[in-house]
Amino acid sequence: MPEAASSNGDDAPKLPPAKPAGAFEGETMTRRAVFSIGGQALGGAGIGIVGLSALGFAAGTPLFEQADEIWTAVGPPGKFAVDTYRSTVITLTHGVGEAGKTTAYVRMGSPDLEETQAFIAVSTRCAHLGCPVRFVEAANNFICPCHGGVYGFRGEVIGGPPVRPLDRFQTRVRDGQVEVGPRYSVTGDFDPVRYRDPGEFTGGIWNVLFPPRPSTPPAP
Ligand code: FES
Structure with a gap:
């Protein structure tokens, strides 16, 4: 009488261990593991290098430290007119040569424009993406060559993509010279605010949504 088959399956033929998808004949799992671990190690090293660099940069940047005020004498008051600008x-920054300098357009303040400052100094940094704007005397406008931004005589936006008027610099008169000092931004109504980077709106709720960097000097 034939013996009954074992109920626990001990006599069933043993199958070779299943190979993962994509395995080829002769491939050993040791080799695959080496590549897998090696890839993960390289990825980890890459993340570490980038992360440590970012941390080092953040730690070395004086986020809250305000730079000393720099004032540049630009000439006697009689050099400037009320109806046009002088370049x-x-x-802006000492010790970095030409890279630390910029151009400002300066004129006398105009009572007709309800300006109370004796002198107005307008930045040439476009409020869209920062290209240098140029004052075109024939049109009494500032023109940006990059994306067609156009500003009126006071620096107000009259065309193109800029999001706010041109920045300004503080001015004062010392020892018979007009001096140009720290930068500040203005709202659409020319109210001064701490300066913002190009592309950032100013005025109303935008002052909250685009807060100034802590290191920027106070507005006048
Ligand atoms: S940078 Fe001036 S319009 Fe774009």
Whole structure:
């Protein structure tokens, strides 16, 4: 009488261990594991390098430290008129040569425009993406060559993509010279605010949504 088959399956033929999808004949799992671990190690090293660099940069940047005020003498008051600008070169940062300088357009303040400042200094940095704008005397406008931004005589936006008027610099008169100092931004109504980067709106709720960097000097 034939013996009954074992109920626990001990006598069933043993199958070779299943190979993962994509395995080819002769491939050993040791080799695959080496590649897998090696890839993960390289990825981890890459993340570490980028992360440590970012941390080092953040730790080394004086986020809350305000730079010393720099004032540049640009000439005697009689050099400037009320109805046009004079191009002047001012220093923004000491110790970096030409890279620390920029151009500012300076004129006298105009009572007709309800300006109370004796002198107005307008930045040439476009409020869209920062290209240098140029004052075109024939049109009494500032023109940006990059994307067609156009600003009126006071620096107000009259065309193109800029999001706010041109920035300004503080001015004062010392020892018979007009001096140009720290940068500030203005709202659409020319109210001064701490300066913002190009592309950032100013005025109303935008002052909250685009807060200034802590290191920027107070507005006048
Ligand atoms: S940078 Fe001036 S319009 Fe774009």
